[in-house]
Each structure stands twice: as C-alpha cells, then as structure tokens.
Amino acid sequence: MIKPLLDRVVVKKLPNESTGGIVLPDNVEDKVSRGEVVAIGPGRRGDNNAVIPMSVKVGDKVLFEKHLGQKVKTGNLDVVVLYESELIGKL
Numbered sequence: 001m002i003k004p005l006l007d008r009v010v011v012k013k014l015p016n017e018s019t020g021g022i023v024l025p026d027n028v029e030d031k032v033s034r035g036e037v038v039a040i041g042p043g044r045r046g047d048n049n050a051v052i053p054m055s056v057k058v059g060d061k062v063l064f065e066k067h068l069g070q071k072v073k074t075g076n077l078d079v080v081v082l083y084e085s086e087l088i089g090k091l
Contacts, residue, residue, distance in 0.1 A: 006045070011069070
C-alpha cells in the first residue's frame with residue numbers, strides 16, 4: 001500500500017450510486033467521483049512548521065472531481081492520490 005506524504009490522501013474509487021441522501025444533478029454526476037479513503041499523510045506544514053492535522057480519516061467516504069489526482073495501481077487495487085484540498089467533501 002502507498003504511504004502518502006504531507007497532505008496527500010489515497011482514495012479507492014467507489015461506484016457512483018446513491019450519495020447517502022444527497023441528490024446531485026446529472027451534470028455534476030458526470031464530473032464527480034465517490035471514493036473511500038484508504039490512507040492519509042500526517043498533514044501539511046503550517047507557518048511555524050507545525051503539522052496541521054488532516055480533516056479526513058481512513059474509511060471516510062468522500063467526493064472528488066474525476067479529472068483530479070494521480071491514478072495509481074498498487075497490487076490488485078486501483079487508487080487515486082489527491083491533495084486533501086482537492087476533496088470536495090465527506091459523505
């Protein structure tokens with residue numbers, strides 16, 4: 001498994017089905033992917049070099065734009081590596 005650095009997040013794509021009660025317009029469904037966080041980095045560095053913790057944790061379901069992130073195949077798992085700031089939100 002990939003161990004992400006700083007504020008990077010490793011996400012396993014999930015099928016685009018119901019988003020848990022959130023209704024997304026058809027034009028948004030074409031641009032947004034759902035995923036499950038499988039690994040996170042420690043967080044980004046702040047002004048005084050202190051680590052700012054991540055706002056997501058392993059197991060969280062998230063939304064992200066389809067065209068963002070770096071697609072990686074690790075073992076038999078296809079994942080996307082994104083910056084935390086590229087996540088749209090948690091489900």
